[in-house]
Amino acid sequence: MAIDSRLLMRIRREFPAAEKDPSGRKRAFLDNGAGTLVTRRSAEAEAEARIDWSANVGNLFPESVGAGETILEGRRAVADLLRAESPDTIISGESCTSLLFALSYALSRNLKGDSNVVLTGYEHYANINPWAELGGMGLISQLRLAKFDLDTGLLDHEDLKKQIDKNTKVVSVTAASNVLGTRSDLKVIGKMAKEVGALFVIDAVHHVAHGPTDVRKIGCDALVFSGYKLFSRHGSYMYLTPELVEKLHPYKVDPSPKHGPEKWEWGTRDQAMFAAIRGAVDYLVWLTNPNSKIPPKPGPQRAAKLREAMEMIEDYEREITRIVLDGYGKILGLRHIPGLTVFGPKDSASRLGRDPTFSFKLAGYDDHGLSKILWSKYALAVGAEDYYSRVPALYNTKTMCRATFVHYNTRDEVFALLNALWQLSEKRKK
Ligand SMILES: Cc1ncc(COP(=O)(O)O)c(C=O)c1O
Numbered sequence: 283m284a285i286d287s288r289l290l291m292r293i294r295r296e297f298p299a300a301e302k303d304p305s306g307r308k309r310a311f312l313d314n315g316a317g318t319l320v321t322r323r324s325a326e327a328e329a330e331a332r333i334d335w336s337a338n339v340g341n342l343f344p345e346s347v348g349a350g351e352t353i354l355e356g357r358r359a360v361a362d363l364l365r366a367e368s369p370d371t372i373i374s375g376e377s378c379t380s381l382l383f384a385l386s387y388a389l390s391r392n393l394k395g396d397s398n399v400v401l402t403g404y405e406h407y408a409n410i411n412p413w414a415e416l417g418g419m420g421l422i423s424q425l426r427l428a429k430f431d432l433d434t435g436l437l438d439h440e441d442l443k444k445q446i447d448k449n450t451k452v453v454s455v456t457a458a459s460n461v462l463g464t465r466s467d468l469k470v471i472g473k474m475a476k477e478v479g480a481l482f483v484i485d486a487v488h489h490v491a492h493g494p495t496d497v498r499k500i501g502c503d504a505l506v507f508s509g510y511k512l513f514s515r516h517g518s519y520m521y522l523t524p525e526l527v528e529k530l531h532p533y534k535v536d537p538s539p540k541h542g543p544e545k546w547e548w549g550t551r552d553q554a555m556f557a558a559i560r561g562a563v564d565y566l567v568w569l570t571n572p573n574s575k576i577p578p579k580p581g582p583q584r585a586a587k588l589r590e591a592m593e594m595i596e597d598y599e600r601e602i603t604r605i606v607l608d609g610y611g612k613i614l615g616l617r618h619i620p621g622l623t624v625f626g627p628k629d630s631a632s633r634l635g636r637d638p639t640f641s642f643k644l645a646g647y648d649d650h651g652l653s654k655i656l657w658s659k660y661a662l663a664v665g666a667e668d669y670y671s672r673v674p675a676l677y678n679t680k681t682m683c684r685a686t687f688v689h690y691n692t693r694d695e696v697f698a699l700l701n702a703l704w705q706l707s708e709k710r711k712k
Contacts, residue, residue, distance in 0.1 A: 283570060283571070283590075283594060284594060284597060284598070285569075285594055285595070285597070285598035285689060289569075289572065290690070290692060292572055293569070293689065293690050294690055294692075296321050296322055296323065296565060296568070296690075297319045297320070297321055297322065297513075297690050298322055298325075299311070299319045299320070300319060300690050303663075307661060308661060309657075309661040309662065309663055310661065310662050310663065310691070310695035310698050310699070311663045311691075312662055312663055312664050312685040312686060312687060312691065312695065312699065313663045313664060313665050313684075313685075313686065314491070314511075314686040314687065314688045314691075315460055315488065315511075315639050315665070315669070315684055315686030316665055316667075316669075316686075317510045317511060318491060318510070318511060318512065318513050318688055319513065319690070320513060320514060320515065321513040321514070321561065321562055321565040322565075323561040323562070323564050323565045323568070324509075324513060324514040324515065324558045324559070324561035324562040324565065325515075325558070325561070326561065327557040327558055327560055327561030327564070328515060328554045328555070328557050328558035328561065329554075330557065331348075331349075331352050331553055331554040331556075331557030331558075332554040332557075334348055335348035335349040335351075335352050335553050335554075335557075336349070337349055338550060339353065339551075339553075348553075349553040350553075352553040352554075352556050352557050352560075353551060353553050353556045354369060355556065355557075355560050355580075356374075356553075356555070356556025356557060356558075356559050356560045357369035357370075357372040357374075357543065357556065358560075358580045358581075359559060359560040359563035359564075359580070359584075360372045360519050360521075360559060360563070361521075362563065362580060362581065362584045362585040362588055363495070363563055363566070363585075363588050364495050364496070364497045364505065364521050365495075365496040365497060365498055365499070365585045365589070366497050366498070366521050367498070367523075367524055368524065369543075370524065370527065370542050370543055371521050371522055371523065371524055371527055371543070372519055372520075372521060372543055373519065373520045373521075373522060373527070373543040373546040373547060374517060374518070374519055374520075374543070374547055374551060374555065374556070375517075375518050375519070375520060375546075375547070375548075376516075376517065376518065377408075377508060377516070377517075377518050378408055378485065378487050378506040378507065378508050378518045378520075379408040379412075380518070381506045381518055381519075381520040382408055382409055382412040382454075382483075382485070382506060383411075383412045383415070384520075384532055384533070384546065384548075385412070385483065385504055385520065385522075385530075385532075386412035386413055386415060386416055387412075387532070387533055388530040388531060388532040388533070388546075389416075389451070389452065389481070389530065390416050390419070390421045391530075391531055393416060393421040393422060393451065394421075395420050395421055395422065395423060396423055396449060397422055397423065397449045397450065397451035398422055398423055398424040398425070398426055398447075398449050398450050398451065399413040399416065399422055399424075399425050399426070399450070399451060399452045399453075399454065400426045400427075400428065400442070400445045400446050400450050400452070400453045400454075400480075401413065401425070401426070401427050401428070401453075401454055401455060402427065402428050402430065402437055402442070402455045402456060402459075402466060403427045403428055403429050403430045403437075403672070403676070404430055404435075404437070404456065404459040404461065404462055404464060404671070404672075404673050405427070405454075405455070405456050405485070405671070405672065406456060406460050406485065406487070406488070406669070406670050406671050407670045407671070407672070408485065408487070408670065409454055409455075409456060409483075409485040410425075410672065413425050413452065413454065422451065423449070426445040427445075428441045428442035428445050429441040430462075430464065432676065432677065434627055434628070434629075435459070435462040435463070435464040435625060435626035435627045435636075436464060436627060437464065437466060437467070437471075439467070439470065442471065442474065443474055446474050446475065446477075446478055446480065447478060448478055448479075450475070450478050450480040451480055451481065452480055452481045452482075452483055453471060453472075453474065453475035453480050453481070453482050453483070454482075454483035454484070454485065455468070455471055455483075455484060455485070456484075456485040456486075456487075456488060456489070457484050457485065457486040457488070457489035457490075457495070458488050458489035458492065458636070458637040458639070459488070459626065459637075459639075459671070459673065460487070460488040460639065460669055460671060461625065461626070461639070461641050461669050461671045461673040461674065461682065461684065462625055462626030462627070462636075462639070462641065462673060463626045463627065463636040463637040463638065463639035463640065463641075464626055464627055464636060464637075465489065465634045465635060465636055465637060467634055468484065468500045468502070469500065469501075472500055472501050472502060476501065481503040481504065481526075482500075482501065482502045482503050482504075483502065483503060483504040483505070484500065484502045484504070484505040484506070485505075485506055486505050486506060486507040487506065487507050487508050487511055487518075488511065488637065488639070489637055490507040490508075490511060490512050491511055491512050491513070491595070491688050491689075492595065492596065492599055492637045492638070492688070493592050493593075493595065493596040493599075493635075493637075494588075494589045494592040494593055494596070495507075495592070496589070497521050502521075503522070503523050503526055504520060504521060504522050504523075504526065505520070505521045506518060506519065506520045506521075507519055509555065509558060509559050509562065512559075512562055513562045513565060514558045514559050514561065514562040515555065515558045516555075517552065517555035517558070517559070519559070520546075522546075527542065527543060527545070527546070528541060532545065532546045533548075534546075534548070535548075563584075563588065564577070566587075566588055566591040566592070567584060567587045567588060567591065569591045569594060569595075570587050570590045570591050570594070571587075594689075595688075595689040596635070598689050599637075599638045599687065599688070599689060600630075600635060602638050602687050602691065602693070602696060603630050603635070603636060603638045603687075604630040604631070605693060605696050605697075605700075606638065606640055606685075606687070606696055606699075606700070607624070607628060607630045607640075608630055609700070610693070610696075610697070613697055613700050613701065613704075614700075614704075615700060616640060616642060616700070616703070619644075619700075619703050619704055619707045620707050620710075621644055621645035621646060621707050621710055622642055622643070622644050622645075622703060622707060623642060623643045623644075623645075624640055624641070624642045625640075625641045625642065625673075625677065625682065626639070626640070626641065637686075638686065638687040638688070639684065639685075639686040639687075640684065640685050640686070641673075641674075641682040641683065641684045642682065642683050642684075642685075642703075643679070643682060643683065644683075644703065644706060644707060644710075645710065646710040647706065647710075649666035649679075649681040649682060649683050650666045650681070652664075652666065652683050652706070653665060653666035653683055655706065656683075656699075656702055659702075660698065660699075660702040661698075662685075662695075662698060662699055662702060664683055664684065664685045664699070665683065665684045665685075666681050666682070666683050666684075667681055667682075667684070668680055668681055668682075669682075669684065685699055
């Protein structure tokens with residue numbers, strides 16, 4: 283199945299805020315990189331769990347039993363989304379930042395100061411500081427960042443290969459840059475990590491909404507993503523291989539479970555968060571067959587449906603990417619607008635593709651001013667920030683404007699952005 287204009291209309295109905303902001307103003311929401319809109323199914327599932335299953339787990343009364351089941355169903359849903367071995371490999375946390383800190387602390391127990399950690403040069407700080415902290419404590423000798431090409435935004439695999447050696451303990455990379463949209467070639471990088479026996483960790487926060495994620499196919503040891511970047515609420519999830527869930531020793535309090543994902547979870551979990559992510563997964567499954575009343579069985583059947591959904595999304599977004607960069611008919615894309623610099627990969631037809639995340643600057647405008655005009659005059663929600671990334675500084679700037687599209691965005695919304703930027707570019711000359 284493909285996302286065509288009829289399905290897109292139905293998709294937009296699944297997102298109550300797709301058309302208008304809370305004040306009732308019609309706008310195009312293009313700040314998805316900072317957090318997507320929430321699907322109705324996720325919000326409703328959360329509200330239901332919040333009211334019905336409000337108790338703590340482990341008791342006989344329905345509120346408690348329901349809470350336990352809700353947590354397990356949420357883990358199952360995430361496991362199917364990532365094609366993980368079992369729900370026992372899915373650990374929840376407050377944010378991916380906190381999960382990556384939890385992972386680095388757990389790994390730090392076996393470090394003696396002679397190993398290194400390798401990252402890409404385009405990481406979000408959530409995947410830098412947890413490892414840098416180990417350096418600060420003298421537990422690793424080096425934190426190495428592989429170069430990327432400032433023109434194409436692509437990772438320099440030669441440099442990455444040089445950075446990884448027999449002392450590399452962890453290779454941790456973002457699946458896609460939240461500023462450049464560059465996708466990391468996870469298969470190739472994973473192979474480099476495995477060749478030296480390093481752990482392979484993936485920050486999938488930015489990429490998770492844009493294509494299939496299959497932890498077993500990638501062969502990673504850990505992967506994190508956040509619900510608020512996947513049509514749900516805040517709260518995040520970490521996949522760990524079954525061996526690592528058991529083998530590592532996270533910081534924990536004595537009475538909490540000694541095995542399974544609960545061993546990794548600090549304090550009392552919020553069952554409504556698990557209901558919310560299950561709701562988002564239900565939505566993705568719905569996408570593959572909007573008229574079906576029979577949901578697929580949890581497990582391989584649902585995992586296959588989720589892959590199909592994410593492939594539909596990826597196909598649709600590939601076309602969006604092409605229009606944003608190259609244009610459509612008479613409207614030329616970002617690459618052609620005078621005075622506009624677009625960062626990251628410009629080749630919309632490359633093998634790896636790119637996420638539809640476009641950071642840009644327009645000569646004659648400061649980023650915040652441009653974001654303000656795009657919002658006030660054109661009703662386009664576009665960010666202007668550093669995005670907690672080291673990337674803007676590498677281009678000698680503090681901030682960039684960023685428009686991130688997801689599958690509920692329409693071609694008309696792309697045209698609206700392009701038209702606005704063309705007009706603002708023209709105005710500069712006058
Ligand atoms: C690539 C990437 N990694 C990590 C994070 C941080 O995620 P969280 O807010 O769940 O800690 C973000 C947030 O923008 C991100 O884009």
